[in-house]
Every structure is written in C-alpha cells, then in structure tokens.
Amino acid sequence: MERLIVSPSPHIHSGDSVKKNMYGVIIALLPALAASLWFFGIGALIVTLTSILACVLFEHLIQRYLLKKPSSVMDGSAAVTGLLLAFNLPTNIPIGLILIGAAVAIGIGKMSFGGLGQNPFNPALVGRVFLLISFPVQMTSWPVPVVSRSSYLDATTGATPLSIIKEGLGTGKPFSELATEIPSYLDLFLGRMGGSAGEIAGIALLIGLIYMLIQKIITWHIPVTVVGSVVIFTGLLNLIDPTSYANPLFHLLTGGLLLGAFFMATDYASSPMSVNGMLLYGIGIGIITVLIRTYGAYPEGISFAILIMNAFTPLIDKYMKPKRFGEKVATQKA
C-alpha cells in the first residue's frame, strides 16, 4: 500500500480560492461593463481592453523579470485592477495615458509593496489619482453618453452632473434650479450621464453588489456604511439649507459613489479586517467624500476619501479588534 498522507487538521477545505474571489469580482463588474459599452460604445471598449491588458502585462513582466518569480497573473487580481482602473477613466482618454495609469497602479500601487494582498492603497485608485493630478485636462473631459458611441478620442464631451451642480452652487444658483439642467434621477440610475467608464449606471453596480454579497465575496459592512453615511450627511446638509446643498439621492447616483462604495472601498488588501473596523472605515469614507464634494476643490471626492481611509487601515486594524468570545463578562448566573 502507498504511504498515508499525514498532515495536521483540518482535513477538509471550503474550496474557496483567490481565483474564485477575483473572478467573482470580475463577474460582478460585467453589468457595469455592459452599461458602459451601451452608453460609451467604442471608447469604453478600447479603454477597458487596454487597461486590463496593460495591468496584466505589467504584473507579468514585473513578476517574471524584476522579481524573478512565477507569474501570478492567472489569479485574476491584475485583471480586476485593470478593469477598475478603466472604470475610473473617461472613455476618450488616449492609450498612452492608460498605459501610464496601469504602470503606476500595478508597479507602484501593488507590486512595489509585495504584490497580491500587500498593497496598502487600492492600486486602481493609485493609478487613477496619479493620472488625475498629472493630466487634469484629459482626466476631466467626459464623453456625452449615447451620442459618442462610435467615436473614441474625438468624442463629443460635456460636463458631469456633479460638476454642473458643484459649479452652479458655487455661483449661488439654488439646487432646485440646477436640478433642471441635469438628467432625471431615473436617467442617473440607469447611467445616462457623463462620467468615467464604469461609474455611471447605478443599477448595474447594484446588481454587481448583490452578486458579490450572495457569493460571499464581500460583506455588507463597507458598502452600506459608505452609502449610509453619505446619505445621512448630505441629507442633514440638504435639510438645513436645500438651496445650497444637493439632495442625498443626487449624491448617491453621481460621481462614482456607488462604484467606489461597492468595488473600490471593499478592496480586501486595503480595507480593515474586523467588523467594527469596517464600519468605522466606511463611515470615514462617506464623511470625507461629502466634505470634499461640498467644501473641497474637486467635484467628486470618493477616490481621495478611499485613499485617505486606506492609510488609516493599519491603525484601525490595530485598535479595532473583533468582538472576542467571553469578553462581555457573561457570568449572569441564573
């Protein structure tokens, strides 16, 4: 008889894997990709493909030739970063800039810290913010949905709802008047607005979130606290002064809030490990987002808010421990 295998317990495994989770995220992003292709057409296709291929290629090259280790691209995490980076870019951005963004995201954002699971910041956001600061003009020109389906670099551009409102409120126009200049809430929810490739369609992102929750890829804590704190904070502002503050529904459906809350803030590596930590982290992101949107220089703030809270994650992990068994001194003897 062959020798028996001897190893310590447990002897069974759930069958969960890095691949399953990463490909699960990709599947969850497909509805948003479909919406992006529907509204932005050829530009969305070029940007998405370029970004994914570039991220996968850069990770492969760095892993094989710089670190001299087996390539890890098949685990799907580089493709997730590529997809998320693309979703955060306008669909008329030149290929050269996408390559720079992908190189920064994978090279600096991920591999320089040790690769999978080691990145302190969300790699796709590192790439995105690098481009936003370095190429502000190209990063804030937004193709108009539907009409620019068949054009890429020469797409007709327009403002995003969030920037229309931000500028309008800045000049003292009341929110109620500005609201007539932007698409209806239904259009916003369906994604008929200017914006980054994957951030537009709330409904598609919501389907993706539900998929991830059912598949137990993520838990509800971060998405719900981010969205919840934004709604509460903007709701309070709107209640106090409805003319100079936009209402919560508007904030929810614009500026990539849902993309950020569902897919970027929930990045495993850069978010906290305990439930309490996740709640604090989510609330922090929500509050910072509203502060930037309302009082900061940029119209949209979730990218920066996530990166800022990413920086707090180690601290949160150190002080926000999971609830321990037997801690609530439980000697309530009958």
Add this chain to the structure above:
Amino acid sequence: MQQKIGGQNVLKTFSLGGIHPSENKRSADRPVEILPVPPVVTIPIAQHIGAPATPIVQKGDAVKVGQVIAQSSGFVSANIHSPVSGKVEKIDDVVDASGYRRTAILIKTEGDEWEASIDRSPDIKKEITASAEEILQRISAAGIVGLGGATFPAHVKLSPPPGKTCDILIINGVECEPYLTSDHRLMLEKGEEMLIGVQLLMRALKVEKAIVGIENNKPDAIHHISQLCQAIPGVSVQPLKVQYPQGGEKQLIDACIGRQIPSGKLPIEVGAVVQNVGTAFAVYEAVQKNKPLIERIVTVTGLSVKKPGNYLARIGTPMADLIEAAGGLPEDTGKVIGGGPMMGKALTSIDIPLTKGSSGILIMPREIASRKPVENCIRCSKCVSVCPMGLSPYLLMTLAEKAIWDRAEEEKIMDCIECGSCSFTCPSSRPLLDYIRLGKGKVGQIMRSRTK
C-alpha cells in the same frame, strides 16, 4: 442568537463565527453493529488527557473482561480495563494515534470471559440508588473519559473546585464534525440508558437541570430524546442550528444557555458542566451495570468507503479490523483520520488500536487528502469572521511565524480552540491553524515558566 424555523421552533446557536461544511453523514441510518472480538488487542496506557495509567499486569498474566490492567496514576488520570479475556502477551512501545511510540499492553484473546461483578443482562436498570459520592467513585473506577474526543477524565469535571458551583449540566449531542454519526446512533438506539446516565450525572453534580443540545440535522434524535425527556423532570432537549464548531464546550454552553466562558477559564466559571452523550451512556453502564469502559461506538466512513457504518468495538481493536468491516480500505485512499475531518488526527498506519477517544475513522480519497498550494494572504477577513472565539487568525499566524510571542499572547492566542474554521475557510489555503498551534505551544510554555 436565535433563529425562527417554520415560525414556531426556535433554533439556537453560538454567537460568534462558525462554518457549515458539507455534512456527509453517510452512515446516519446504519444501526450499530457489534464487531467481533479481535484475536489480539493493543491497549495504550495513555488514552486520556493527564497522566498515563500505570500497568498492573505482567506478561503472561491471565485477564478477564473488565479487569483493571492499568491504574489511574493521579487525580487527572484514568483506570484502564481489559476489553477482552486472555493472556497478556507483552507490554511494549507501539505507535498510537498520536504517531508516537507509547507504552501499550498487548493481550491475546482467549474466549470471552467477563468479570462476575458486571451485569450483562439486557434489561434497563432505571432506579437510581447510588449516592452522589458513590456515582463519582464508580465513574472514576470505571475509567470513564470524555468520549466526544477530548478524553478528559470524567470524574475531574464532575468535581467542581472549591468555591465554584454548578447549576446546570449540558449534554453534548451535537456531533458537529462532518461524517461522524456515532453519537447520533447512540441517541437513537440507547437514548433511554443515556438519559439515565444524565440523571446520574445530575445527582453527582447536585444540579436540578440538564439540557441535551442536538443539532437540527438529526431531527429523529431530537424527536426521540425529547419524547423520552417528557418523563424526566429537569431534563430537556435544545435543538440547535447546524453550525460548526457547536460541539466545542464554550460554543455549546453559549448556544444552549447564553453564558460565555471568560478567556482562560473553564465551564464551571459560568456554572456549567458539559458531558458528551456517549459519556452519559458510559456512566449509565458503569453505575447501573457495574461495567467499566471497555468498548465504544465508532463510525467508519468516507466518500469512497463501500459500507460506511457504526460499530460497537472493544477498545484496542486494530483500526484495520473496523475498516475491513466497512468494506475494506478503498483503492483511492490517501489519508486515514482518527476522528472527524475538522479536528481528527491523520493516522500513520491502519494498525493503530481503537482508543477511548476514537469517535470515528474517516477515510479520505487521495485527490482531496492533500492541501492546495499556499498563496499570499489577501486580507479578505474571512478567517476573522468565522473564528468562533473572536480572534484574528491572520494576525496570530503572522505573529507565530515571526516568533513575536508577547504580541501573540496579547492577541489571546491561548483562547484558540483549534477548531480549524480559519484554515478551512482561507481562500489562499494558508496553514493558519498550524502556525497558531505552534504559537500556542510556545506561548503556553512561556506563561507556565512565568508562574513557576
């Protein structure tokens, strides 16, 4: 935490974490078969937690079934009785379930002659005449240990330390390990005797209340035991939601009565004592029938086992005999486990003898017997969310890997009950529990040296 089922029944479970692996209870409807007495038995003298027993027979001695062959060597120790009649062949070091060579008494079987004091009649003896002290004394003399697998000598748990009082007995009929069904069968086939054992334990502990915790995947056992309980004051069944590791003492107490044992303390701290259903049955036999612990029910199972079943076998029977009874070792065997798949021990050979703590023999096919390659921690936090003790397994593994023992102690590494939920869940197949065990060993050593 409670959950409603069908709007009426209320299922309880423990508060933190937990997992639900595939149950695979293939042998659940196989009645217990009595295994023939083997020609030779091997009786290790260390079958329980605590000091090994001291052999009191010598090579060539004739022994009867039920005769003490090794004596308890301290308070935390247990007597060992001969499970067969015959001649002591030798006392030698043999490999046991731990994988180490340990002292064992080998007996060559001749006939099946029992000690005259043992009541072998099939009648159920209901009336309880023994006093608390007598019950304790009988349990201790009969060498009864926790039969759920922990093998902690039963009389120790039944003797609360001074200043501590017990107000409730909890009987563990959870059998949360996948595959295993020995407790399930015992409850169905020996429920009445088991409940007499429960009453004996209640008297020994001087408590008025006992709860039998049974998971909801054994509705027949819940029904059967509930019906029997109706005639017994103070004893009730608590149906539980299926959730591993509910059979852990701390989790079971939390699930049944909502009391949480503080870090580093024993169940008695919250006024509870937990005993397994198998132990309760053994107590019945010891006190009412004067029969020591010489046999037990064991499940032999696995995905490719031909005839998975439950067997009543004498202690010391080679595992190989049990596997043979279940249709032989399958072609594709990769691993043989003593116990369940979550906390059982991989055996080095199938010639290892059955001991008091062996609740099952699980045979794993080769293709699922090996672990997958380890990947980077992706910080998905799944290990944290499944830990029933509220620990951070990812962190404990890193601390153990880097030998940062003081931090590991601060992070309550000693609270780990080694249920394996973290390793089971990890998408990166990281050996979390392996490292945590290593850390517990080291930190435990450091803590003990400090108190000296």
